[in-house]
Amino acid sequence: MIKMNYSKEPRRDILCIDVTSFFASVESVRLGLHPLASYVVVMSKADQDGGLVLAAAPRVKKEYGIKTGSRRYEIPKHSFIQIVEPHMTLYLKVNAMINAIFLEFVAETDLHLYSIDESFLDVTASHALYGSTKEIALKIQTTIWQRLRLFVTIGIGDNPLMAKLALDNAAKKEKNGIAEWHYKDVPETLWKIQPITEMWGIGSRTASNLYRLGIDSVYDLSQYSVHSLKKIHGTIGEQLFYHAHGIDQSIISQKYTPLSRSFGKSQILDRDYIDAYEIEVVIREMADQVAARLRNHHAQTGMIHLTIRFSGEILDKGFNQQLKIFPTSSSQKIIETCLFLFRKHYNNEPVRQLAISCGKIHYQSDLQLDLFESAEQTISREELEKVIDRIRFKYGYTSLVHASSLTSGGTAIKRSGLVSGHQG
Structure with missing residues (x-):
């Protein structure tokens, strides 16, 4: 053992x-x-x-x-x-x-x-x-x-992991x-967690990967070769092994916020959208807001991910597609990428949910020139977007909106008064 x-x-x-x-x-x-x-x-x-x-x-x-x-x-x-x-x-x-x-x-x-x-x-x-x-x-x-x-x-533990598990x-x-879990209790507490998905940090996808290795319990995970886990799953595999022994070396007072963070937006529509134009209006609004968040954090994205979920009445649940792009925080370019993915994969089904997320995030310190437009165009576009961002920051998002947001399909104006997507 x-x-x-x-x-x-x-x-x-x-x-x-x-x-x-x-x-x-x-x-x-x-x-x-x-x-x-x-x-x-x-x-x-x-x-x-x-x-x-x-x-x-x-x-x-x-x-x-x-x-x-x-x-x-x-x-x-x-x-x-x-x-x-x-x-x-x-x-x-x-x-x-x-x-x-x-x-x-x-x-x-x-x-x-x-x-x-x-x-x-x-x-x-x-x-x-x-x-x-x-x-x-x-x-x-x-x-x-x-x-x-x-x-x-309240969970009490020797480290954040053990406290969370408790x-x-x-x-x-x-x-x-109130419950207490300590290192000395690992065999009688942590190793008894069933099923393995009840372990903090192990979702269904990770569990499926572990099942294929013959690991179907936290105890099995704790007894597996750490070298094999690292070889198969990289640093995540190694981390899972030590977590299965209750080891977590993070110190709360030394916590930091990593630069790489998630930039995205999702929403469930009030009704099924069956008109492609109306769906594109919502995509434009969401992509515009995601781009503004990137600019606010001086970040750029090198990958756009679009998720479309169809109505619950449809057997086909929807699609997830992503595309690598030249690093950007431009509303125009992010909107164009999202619309390209949508038009390529949409098959005229009623849509009820949309999500846009960004990957390959990096933080810019200087102007990033685009190979596909002149330096003058890049500078002009960035200055315009900065002006729009400043106006919206001072007077609210609805102070400047695209005309399409005034159509029946637009949701940005209505949602601007919500908190976390819900009534305040």
Whole structure:
């Protein structure tokens, strides 16, 4: 049996904290209901059968099987379920209040915001003021409940990985919502995770690759040859091996934001679009906004990926296509690339969802000349786009829009008032 010597591994006191059914809990409190006893479901576009569940209270999940991603038509009629529209601005405000509570217990450098409802705290330096790791966890949990009436679950570990695994696989099942996983517990905790996709960082695609190697459990992964894993899957394979032993050497106070980040945009349409012109209007709007984000970060993309999803009534689900391009942040060029991919692969099916994403990102320090246009054209185009960006930044996106956005197919003007794609 392969076992690790953890004596030289960093040991920190890490908390991974999750707000239970965050959106649904906030709405429950707003309505004067207990978040763990309510039947609240937060749903986008609730007036449509295809309305999407963004969050469901714990009782709804347990009694009705409704969860994030469920649709309006899946909710039983004549049930106790109370459907509410999302209030994204409120969720951001409450998130800020929760973060302020965290900062009462740790320094800002020891706090990592993983998502709107989940955070990592390194409380190693907080014991003199607040007690043991378990006591700090209880105090944070109690403080959030007393001030905001929100219930949080907490995973405790020797590193961020172990804390996250304790949260996902144990804390949420405990009555008090707290669980501890340490290096010494690996054989009885981490290695018992089933199925392997319950392991943080292993999705269905990675699991399929591991299955082909005869690996169908975290324990199997921990006993596989690390050299073989690295040879087959590169550094990711090596990382998976060490994660299967609970090893994660990242330190929260040393965290950094990598330059390579994701640039993209997606949206679900309010109705099926069957007119190719209307679909192209939306593609133009989305590509224009993605290009503006690239310019804002002084970045360029060398690959455009377009995803088109058809209506749920169609057997063919849609298509994903990508194309390498000369590095650019030009709205015109990104729009042209997206339209080329669309026109080449679209087969007149009704469209309900679109996504545009960028790959091969690099950050420019000087003007990037294009082989296919003169330097004067490049400079003129970039100056024009900078002017447009500045006007939109100061007066809002809708201060300058393409005329096509005023047609029936345009969505940019309507969506400009949304927060994260939903009503504020």
